[in-house]
Amino acid sequence: MTLSPAATLPTRQQTPEQVRAFFAAHRTVRHYTEEQMPAEHLDTILYAAQHAPTDATAQLYSFVRLTGEAKQKVAELTANAHIASAAESFMICSDTRRVRQIIEVAGYEPGQSPAIDLHFGIGDAVLAGQNMLLAAEMLGYQGCWIGGVMNGLAEIIELLELPNKVLPFAALTIGKSAEDVAQRPRLPRPLVIHENTYKDGSAEQLRAATEQMNPIAARTGKPGDWARLLNAYFGEGGSMEKREETLQGALKTQGLSRGE
Ligand SMILES: Cc1cc2nc3c(=O)[nH]c(=O)nc-3n(C[C@H](O)[C@H](O)[C@H](O)COP(=O)(O)O)c2cc1C
Numbered sequence: 001m002t003l004s005p006a007a008t009l010p011t012r013q014q015t016p017e018q019v020r021a022f023f024a025a026h027r028t029v030r031h032y033t034e035e036q037m038p039a040e041h042l043d044t045i046l047y048a049a050q051h052a053p054t055d056a057t058a059q060l061y062s063f064v065r066l067t068g069e070a071k072q073k074v075a076e077l078t079a080n081a082h083i084a085s086a087a088e089s090f091m092i093c094s095d096t097r098r099v100r101q102i103i104e105v106a107g108y109e110p111g112q113s114p115a116i117d118l119h120f121g122i123g124d125a126v127l128a129g130q131n132m133l134l135a136a137e138m139l140g141y142q143g144c145w146i147g148g149v150m151n152g153l154a155e156i157i158e159l160l161e162l163p164n165k166v167l168p169f170a171a172l173t174i175g176k177s178a179e180d181v182a183q184r185p186r187l188p189r190p191l192v193i194h195e196n197t198y199k200d201g202s203a204e205q206l207r208a209a210t211e212q213m214n215p216i217a218a219r220t221g222k223p224g225d226w227a228r229l230l231n232a233y234f235g236e237g238g239s240m241e242k243r244e245e246t247l248q249g250a251l252k253t254q255g256l257s258r259g260e
Contacts, residue, residue, distance in 0.1 A: 022137075024183065029142035030082045032175030037087040041139050045088075045174070048135030052127040060117075061125035062095040063132075064160050066171075073159055077152030078171060082144060086173035091149070091156070092129040094121030096256075097165035114256045117165065125169045136174045146171040150243040153250045164255040184216045 014022075049063065066074055066089040074091065075083035083089045096117035100110035133143045147170045149156060156168055187209050191201045201209065210227050217224035234240050251257040 026137060027142055027177070027181040027183065028144045029175075029177040029179060029181060030080075030144050030173075031177070031179040032082060032086050032173070033178045035087060035176045037141070037174070041136075041141075042088065044139065045132045045135045049128045049132035052124070052131040054124050054127070055120040058096075058099045058120075059124065059128075060094060060096050060099060060121040061128050062093045062098070062166060063128070064091040064093065064162075065089075066091060070159060074149075074152075074156060074171060077155050077159070078146055078148035079151055080144075080146045080148045080171070080173075082173050082175075083146065083171055085175070086143075087141070087175040089171060089173045090129070090132075091160060091171050092125050092169050093162065094118065094125045094167045094169055095165065096121045097163060100165065114251075114258055118167070118251070118256050121167065122169050129170070129172050133172060133174065140176070141174050142177040143172060143174040146173065150246055153246045154253070157250060157253065162254070167250060167254045167256060182215075185213050188212060 046063075050059075054060070066083065071089055072084050074089070075081050075085075094117070103110055129145070133145075136143055149168050149170050153168065156162075160168075162168065188205070191205060191209055213226040214224040217226045217229040232238050248257070
């Protein structure tokens, strides 16, 4: 009997229980021990990052590994102290610069597609970054994505000398956990998984979902109010409105806005 090519591929197959157990153990962690990451582990998580699927074969991302003073400074600029204390911290960037340099040195003319650059660059950066985090979790680490990068975007771009067409998406910290964190809830599945056509949740479903999510906003001694938390981010006058301005500015400086 001849084997089909697919049957000769190496397999990563695990049982549904193993897969669930792996994802159930995910926790975002913000306090780390002082344990450093051995070179072999660092090499492995970077290998995982570089083996993420990628749009158009192009690998539209760059990671900036943060060490020393830069690590400290980015922790301050993002108001996320664990950037400084984590074993490894990275700035995960969309990068549609290198692809243009590659086609230029091959004698071609690069095209103009700022919105497409942003769309696929962020997608590629997230896929590679999340691959890295999953690999780190497989090795016994935990981590945290940090969108707080938006708080100091212009300063970070300057500090890390990020050129045209390179835009930070978020930072990512990885280390051995020094905190016990409960699993955080997620929305009821029918609100986020649609079949064939998009369906809004009813007001009742949305209220029930908010109840389910409330514990994620709990602080010591205070019950959680998820809608209030979301309002502080996405409501009128919330932090996302401020970030909107910051990001629009960075899109201009990084050549990712039409006409720039
Ligand atoms: C894109 C992104 C940005 C985030 N930004 C921050 C941040 O700036 N600071 C922080 O402490 N956590 C940040 N988080 C972590 C989330 O708060 C966390 O993933 C969420 O509360 C769910 O918790 P869990 O990952 O433990 O399930 C971010 C996560 C993502 C995916």
